[in-house]
Amino acid sequence: MSHPLIHLESLKKVFTTDEIETHALVEVHLDIQRGEFVSIAGPSGCGKSTLLSILGLLDTPTSGTYILNDAPAAGLKLKDRARIRNREIGFIFQSFNLIGDLTVFENVELPLVYRGMPAKERRTRSMEVLEEVGMSHRAKHLPSQLSGGQQQRVAVARALAGRPSILLADEPTGNLDSSNGEAVMELLKGLHQRGSTICMVTHDTRFTKAADRTIHLFDGRIVSEEEARKQHVP
Amino acid sequence: MKALLHQFKASFRGLLRTPSFTLVALLTLALAIGANTAVFSVIKVVFLRPLPFAEPNRLVALYTSDLEKRLPGIRYIPASVPHYLDWKARQQSFSSMAASRPGAVTLTGQGDPERFSSMEVTGDWGSTLGLRAPLGRLIGPQDERDSPVTVLSHGFWKRRFGGDARIIGRSIVLNGQSTTVVGILPANVALKTLRGEADLLTPLVFTPAEIQGSRGIARMDVVARLKPNVNLAQARQSLEGIGRQLQADYPQTQGLGVDAVPLWEFHYGEQRPLLAMLLLAGTLILAIACANVANLMLSRATIRQRETALRRALGGSRLQSLAPFLADALIISLVGACLGLWLASLGSDLLRPLVPAELLSAYRLDLGVLAFSFAVSVLAALICGLAPAFLFTHRALSSQLQEGAKGTGHRPWIRSSLVSLQVALALALSVGFGAIWSSLQKLQRAPIGFSTERALTFPLRLNPRKHPVPDQRERIVQGIVEELSGLSGVQSAGTINLRPIVDNVPFGRSFSLPGREQLSATASLRMVSPRYFETMNIKVLKGRNFTFADYGPNPTSVVINKSLADLFWPGEDPIGKQFNHNWMDGTGGQMTIVGVVANVRLQGPAITANLETIYWPMYHFADAAATNVIVRTTGKPMALVSAVREILRRVDPDLPIPQMRTLEDHLESAMAGTRTQATLLGMMAAIALLLSGSGIFGVMAFSVAQRSREIGIRMALGGSPQRVARDITRQGMLLAALGLGVGILASVLLGRFLASLLYEVSPTDPFIIAVAVMVLGSVSLLASLVPARRAARLDPNQALRNE
Structure with a gap:
């Protein structure tokens, strides 16, 4: 059996403010295989976003092991973490997080700029992914000129542009109405069917069904894991 | 009122919470207000002192105009006595006209003899300027006939007589003559002459020889007050007519007219470019500071856009929602101004060395500049703080409440x-x-043309009453120079009537070539002793230096400088050539060139034009008892001061002991x-x-x-x-x-x-x-x-x- 793309073992995250310790994640064990679509569900404040931040190398665990693509994430320098984020991870945020001063095209090509890719190649790749999400006709628009659903499509295109090993989506439908939300989910499903690995945080049960596996978090712990239509109690 | 106080408290807390903003804003305002105030206070006292006279805008200075540009570089030629008297007699534009000329007096009978610069003034000088003496009276028309009197400058009275009011009516000995002190000048009146500021006034009494004398010897400054119904343009037109009449009446004065300028322009006109530059610099500083404050306030207003919208959403009026911005701007402005005042006071102490000693008493922080800088900066803070806030109040509240947190909508x-x-x-x-x-x-x-190293210099003023015969004075000066040359540590000594750079007085003569009278020019004239060039390290380029044989009652040998040689004899050897020298009234004689020396920048290190100079073999100008001594030493020049004093005391116990300085000092x-x-x-x-x-x-x-x-x-x-x-x-x-x-x-x-x-x-x-x-x-x-x-x-x- 091949090694999982993501391997978490005894992961802990503790926040300390004014001498009060908050255990955001407790003894989390998790493997995500290549090509898998995993959703993480749970009530507000259960640690979903913290887990996603750690998976995306935006945050570091207090203890435990995190191995991404066979490489341990512990002890990485800021510069190396930035490089891995750029090459291995694609982010999709709830609030889209497009840069308002950049056009749709410039937003999409940004990860490729950071990668140092030549302009011509950047252009081809960016237009390809914009085509893929159906937004190539809006390439020269500013984000403020797009609807919420369109902005999230652009965000997906941006996440895809660098051909990452995994897409991390944090409540990607949270800021969208139901029809736009469904459209974005269809897009993610399509990507998954074409082989993308996706890890999505959501509390909308309608969308967890799209995932191969749903992990439920409560008070920082994984309390259950549900494979498509089948529940296991660890 | 309570709400206002509450708002100020809230703003104060808010400013404390954003220390970077508060500090930068305060520093900007304090620096702009403080620096501008301190610097402009110096500018005002050094360059912009108002004329302390009644209705100063009606006062004009009259001068001899050089219609044929024979004296390039000299802006205002003083008046000769006959010209002044003719101007006064023929004019219709002025309610009064007066003259003054620089002089010097020796004060004796009060310890060591001392030499002071004086200003001789006609009896109507004070009334023309509209001056009143705070103590005693000024020189009046009666003083042009009666026994000798003097009026002391305020500074001199304080300095020399300790401000003792009982000095009025007392006699002091000036130039060996008992002279009554009749008054003290106001403290804010400076007696500005070409030689600096004078210490006392004496009556200007014209001798018959002066009245009938040369129209070429011009040493007088003339001041006049315009009649109430006459403006400067009309007065100048009238003076032009008088000038034409005088040229017709006295053909030897052809090319010399008469003109007038406002008195302020006469005194400060040459400093106009400097003032313009400093004013511009100050304005730029203020503009930079305003831009900085504007930027900071804009940023703050943008950040608080959501807060403004929230206040309005909660029912606050537009004015109420602007209150925090107003309070912020006022607090920042007021505290900034206080800090600025403190900085200005520190700065004024730092800048004190830039103010000449005689002006220190008038040097103080200028409140006008302070108020102006403060007003402009506060206005900038208020406008830039309130304008964006005001604009925000016109936008839809819902969008601001949503966008405000993200700071969108800013510019x-x-x-x-x-x-x-x-x-x-x-x-x-x-x-x-x-x-x-x-x-x-x-x-x-x-390259000023001479060496300033190890050179001591001092003025030598013989009392013409005690030594009335020019030959006798010549011998005394020669004796002093000989004794100085013999001192241990002295390399050589020489004299000159007006020292280069030090005595910045235009003194020249026009001349022409025999048979080629159409070729005429004006050159500076300097009277020098035999070893002058050697003492000053001025190179003799051609011919020879003066020898003692060149000195006599009517010398005919001259040394010229390179500029003059190049101008009149380009490519030729000027040695042995002759030329005619002329006073402005046409009198003169013929001279023979015996040497050519290097150019010397007489008027200052930066003045490179009109360097043409003629050197005459005389210890001093025949009519004057004044010359200046230069002593080149082998060691420290100031070490010789006591030896020099000793020689001067021995030669003439009544000789005032002059102030001795090095040439390097003067150049500085x-x-x-x-x-x-x-x-x-x-x-x-x-x-x-x-x-x-x-x-x-x-x-x-x-x-x-x-x-x-x-x-x-x-x-x-x-x-x-x-x-x-x-x-x-x-x-x-x-x-x-x-x-x-x-x-x-x-x-x-x-x-x-x-x-x-x-x-x-x-x-x-x-x-x-x-x-x-x-x-x-x-x-x-x-x-x-x-x-x-x-x-x-x-x-x-x-x-x-x-x-």
Whole structure:
């Protein structure tokens, strides 16, 4: 059996403010295989976003092991973490997080700029992914000129542009109405069917069904894991 | 009232919570108000002292106009006695006219004899100027006939007589004659003469010889008061007619007219370019500071956009929602002004050495400038704080409540433009300072034509009453020079009637070549002793130096300088050539050239035009008892002072002991003006650098704070901290580069204000501009790096989470 793309073992995250310790994640064990679509569900404040931040190398665990693509994430320098984020991870945020001063095209090509890719190649790749999400006709628009659903499509295109090993989506439908939300989910499903690995945080049960596996978090712990239509109690 | 107080308390707390904003705003205002006030207080006392006379705008100075431009470089030629009397008799435009001329008196009977500069004035001098004596009276018409009297300047009275009011009516001995002190001049009246400020007034009484005498010997300043119904243009037209009449009546004065200028222009006109430059520099500082304050207030207003919307959503009126901005601006302005006043007071102490000693009593912080700087800065703070807030109150509340937290709706181009403007203005100031400083450096190395090292100099004024015969005076001076030459440690000694650079008095003569009378020119005239050239280290280029044989009652040998030789005998050997010298009234004689010496910059190290000079073999000008001694030493010149005093006392116990200084000292004094300019401009440039640096820092820091979400996104997408820092720095440097580009253009445009103040330096010198660009570029880089580092340290997770 091949090694999982993501391997978490005894992961802990503790926040300390004014001498009060908050255990955001407790003894989390998790493997995500290549090509898998995993959703993480749970009530507000259960640690979903913290887990996603750690998976995306935006945050570091207090203890435990995190191995991404066979490489341990512990002890990485800021510069190396930035490089891995750029090459291995694609982010999709709830609030889209497009840069308002950049056009749709410039937003999409940004990860490729950071990668140092030549302009011509950047252009081809960016237009390809914009085509893929159906937004190539809006390439020269500013984000403020797009609807919420369109902005999230652009965000997906941006996440895809660098051909990452995994897409991390944090409540990607949270800021969208139901029809736009469904459209974005269809897009993610399509990507998954074409082989993308996706890890999505959501509390909308309608969308967890799209995932191969749903992990439920409560008070920082994984309390259950549900494979498509089948529940296991660890 | 209670609500207002509450608002001020809230604003005060808010300002304490944002120490960077508060500190930068306060520092900007304090520096602008403080520096401007301190610098302009110096400018005012040194350059802009108002004329302390009644209705000064009706006072004019009359002067002999050089219609044929025979005396280039001399702006106002003084009047001769016959000319003055004719002007006075023939004019219709003035209610009164008076004359004065510089003099010198020796005070005896009060310890060691002392020499003081004086001003001889006609009896109507005080009434023409509209002056009143605070103690006693001024010189009046009766004094032109009665026994000798004097009026003391306020400073001299305080200095020499301890301000004792009982001096009025007492007699003192001036030039060996008992003279009654009849009054004291007001404290704010300075007796400005070509030789500096005079200490006392004496009556100007014309002798019959002067009245009938030469119209070419011109030493008098003439002042007149316009009649109430006459303006300057009408008076000048009338004077032009008088000038034409006099040329017709006295053909030897052909080419000499009469003209008038406002008295202020006469005294301060030449300083106009300097004033323009300093005023411009001050304005630039104020503009930079205003741009800085404007930027800060704009940023703050943008941040508080959501708060404003919230206040309105909760039912607050538009005025109520503006109250926090008003309170902020007022607190910042008032505290900034107080700090500015404190800085101005510190600055005024620092600048005190720039103020000449005689003006120190009048030197104080100028409240007018303080009020102006304060008003402009406060206005800038209020307008820039309130304007965006006012605009926000016109936008839809819902959009502001949604967008406000993200800071959208702000106008970054305004802030960016303001920063670029600051950099541009700071560059213009820095280039100006660079040019003046470079000019000063070049002046210090200017080839003045003589050596100032190890040279002692002092004026020698014999009492003409005690030594009435010119030959006798000549022998005394010769004896003194001989004795000085024999002193141990003395290399040589010589005399000259007017020392180069030190005695900055135009004194010349026109001359022509025999048989070629159409070729005429004017040259400076200097009377020198035999060893003068040797003592001054002035090179003899051709022919010979003067020998004792050249000295006699009617000398005919002259030495000329290279400029004159090149002008009249280009490519020829002028030795043995003859020329006619003429006074302005046509009298003169014929002289033979025996030597050519190197050029000497007589009027100052920067004056390179009209250097033509004729040297006569005389110890002093025949009619005057005045000369100046130069002693070249082998050791320290000031070590000889007591020996020199001893010789002077022995020769004539009544001889006033003069002030002795080194030539190096004098040269330093001659450059004091440029040094002051360089210091003032340097301070202003430094402040401009600081302000524009803080401006860039403020905008970039604000930008980083506002864009933390964007920076977080960039980092999430793989932007490394270094890359983020580089992007932020590049953004700051782009603003700086734009400002530098505009600044270079501004420097070129503003350079013309500087041109007349510079010596052998172009106001647009590429090297100076390059250095200024580098300095300002470095400051900009530094100011951008700090926020860039802050951006690089941003936690992307935190930045994204906050949104």
